[in-house]
Amino acid sequence: MDTVITTSENKPHVICAPLPAQSHIKAMLKLAEYLHHKGVQITFVNTDHTHKRLLKSGGPHCLDGSSSFRFETIPDGIPHTSEDDDGSALLMHYVETTFLTPFLDLVTNLPNPPTCIISDGFMSVFTIEAAQKLGIPIMLYWTFSACGFMGIYQIKSLIDKGLVPLKDKSFLTDEFLEGIIDWIPGMEGIRIKDLNTILQTTDPDDLILRICIEATQNSHNVSYNIFHTFNALEPSIVNALSSMFSQIYTVGPMQLLLDQVPKYEKQTEMSNFSSYSLWKEEPGCFNWLQSKEPKSVIYVNFGSFTVMSLEDLIEFGWGLANSNHYFLWIIRSNLLVGESAILPPEFEEHTKKRGFIASWCSQEKVLNHPSIGGFLTHCGWGSTIESLSAGVPMICWPYLWDQTTNCRYIWKEWEVGLEMGKNVKREEVTKLVQELMGEKGNKLRDKAMEWKEKALAAAGPNGSSSLSVNNLIEEIITLSRN
Structure with missing residues (x-):
């Protein structure tokens, strides 16, 4: 009861x-x-x-x-x-x-x-x-x-x-x-x-x-x-x-x-409460997602704590660009170690029709958007359980803490992801994105949907x-x- x-x-x-x-x-x-x-x-x-x-x-x-x-x-x-x-x-x-x-x-x-x-x-x-x-x-x-x-x-x-x-x-x-x-x-x-x-x-x-x-x-x-x-x-x-x-x-x-919880009850109880995020969310990405085919976009977000070098950022960027798939990429203001996240002009020119870059977003809303077909993630638990809840398969690039454990379970135990090497290489990024978003990823997508159903049943x-x-x-x- x-x-x-x-x-x-x-x-x-x-x-x-x-x-x-x-x-x-x-x-x-x-x-x-x-x-x-x-x-x-x-x-x-x-x-x-x-x-x-x-x-x-x-x-x-x-x-x-x-x-x-x-x-x-x-x-x-x-x-x-x-x-x-x-x-x-x-x-x-x-x-x-x-x-x-x-x-x-x-x-x-x-x-x-x-x-x-x-x-x-x-x-x-x-x-x-x-x-x-x-x-x-x-x-x-x-x-x-x-x-x-x-x-x-x-x-x-x-x-x-x-x-x-x-x-x-x-x-x-x-x-x-x-x-x-x-x-x-x-x-x-x-x-x-x-x-x-x-x-x-x-x-x-x-x-x-x-x-x-x-x-x-x-x-x-x-x-x-x-x-x-x-x-x-x-x-x-x-x-x-x-x-x-x-x-x-x-x-x-x-x-x-x-x-x-029925929406009208939420509105009555907590009329103004609306913020779970320490970063300002950019809503513009949803207009862009709306114009894309179902399951055609890979979402890329390394969470609130991960930092990387400019070299790694560029490798990720060209790996995404060379995959020839649409991507929504979240680049936090403090994602890079001690420098600004400025991507080469030729990259921006190459990807302006395929990519959308934002500084932060409403992640659960993004993952549940029909255009999203995969998630390149750091495997933080918030991101992992949100992806499972949305039935979205993952590419795993764990950064630190328990993310390595989550990564193991994502690809090995739950069979909803692909593991990526620690050292970022554009060729590997391209290969994994193409595998996840292509026909090879169908098995992972099916498994992810099974977990979504089990999560819904639990709740x-x-x-x-x-x-x-x-x-x-x-x-x-x-x-x-x-």
């Missing part, structure tokens, strides 16, 4: 604390929006910096929310040099050292006492202590795949077995990276190169390595862990996680759950994710009565 809280008396009140990074904020916002639709009061806590960026990209009223969905901010303390400055090590240092006190002050002074905190898993380095000091329960939301979580969770075991950190970079050989790890629950046949790239560090004191260990081990210090996946996608790992933790909830894909009435998020709401209601 669908759980909806209809009485205003003793309404549960959840504090949502996302990691201040694009994909994490987006996933947390969608969960918060869904809980709010079901009758839960929400206080969504951004940092000052990300709040300003959301307002800049979405407009001055995009975060107005409602009386029962409030946006609050805490100072992040990070000395940003530009709006696009997102250094991960710096960010995690400040999360660990400066977020606790302002967060406690904020929550203590809220007009309604909170029922619980839903914290991004990586924010647990301070939110668990905050919850203890406030005397309220806490849930951890892992906004990525179950395989991505399991890969990070195993870092401690890999250290205990002497595989991490590497003694030096000379260990980064094909022989070493192709080595099979055969003892990770639910991840049979996984190679070292498929696991999180942080494992390739040589620094035993690496800040990100230490925080990854602390955050994932914190999953045992809470009673509730939430994962942005669905059971049919990762059954063996979901089963393994179920045996590791007392309560897990699989709530993906969040957008498909939100799609179940539909009595689907695994619908039931799981319903159980989550029931638990929140129970906590509010204690």
Whole structure:
């Protein structure tokens, strides 16, 4: 039975604390929006910096929310040099050292006492202590795949077995990276190169390595862990996680759950809320897509964090141009390392009829456009689950973190993609685009559509994710009565 809280008396009140990074904020916002639709009061806590960026990209009223969905901010303390400055090590240092006190002050002074905190898993380095000091329960939301979580969770075991950190970079050989790890629950046949790239560090004191260990081990210090996946996608790992933790909830894909909410209800509840993005979206690409044949365009986007050299950018560009397929390419303002993304004039002349370049877009809307036939992606989890939800096959060029794990599952386990080499060569880009978009890609397209149907089923009435998020709401209601 669908759980909806209809009485205003003793309404549960959840504090949502996302990691201040694009994909994490987006996933947390969608969960918060869904809980709010079901009758839960929400206080969504951004940092000052990300709040300003959301307002800049979405407009001055995009975060107005409602009386029962409030946006609050805490100072992040990070000395940003530009709006696009997102250094991960710096960010995690400040999360660990400066977020606790302002967060406690904020929550203590809220007009309604909170029922619980839903914290991004990586924010647990301070939110668990905050919850203890406030005397309220806490849930951890892992906004990525179950395989991505399991890969990070195993870092401690890999250290205990002497595989991490590497003694030096000379260990980064094909022989070493192709080595099979055969003892990770639910991840049979996984190679070292498929696991999180942080494992390739040589620094035993690496800040990100230490925080990854602390955050994932914190999953045992809470009673509730939430994962942005669905059971049919990762059954063996979901089963393994179920045996590791007392309560897990699989709530993906969040957008498909939100799609179940009638539009008029969304408009009534959250009339002004409209921004999931830290970058301003350009709508012009949709007019261009509208003029293209079904499944004739490859969409290219490397996410919010990837950076590359101008040389790599040009190789990608000529690879796309030489494929003779239409392409929509998102080139962020900070995609290149220390320089502007200026493509050669001859490239622009060569591709002006075939390509459309934008700085950012509404990705889910693009992926669901009938003209899109494939996705060249960095394999971030947000992009991956959105592509699966839209039934779009992928070319995988993982950059860092869990993207290498997602890549492995995309091409090997889910059979919806092609793996690309780390070193960008225009010939390989051309070959893979032609393969994905041509007749050879039909099998991948068919498989992608199968996953779309399974994702829709999970989010539909009595689907695994619908039931799981319903159980989550029931638990929140129970906590509010204690």
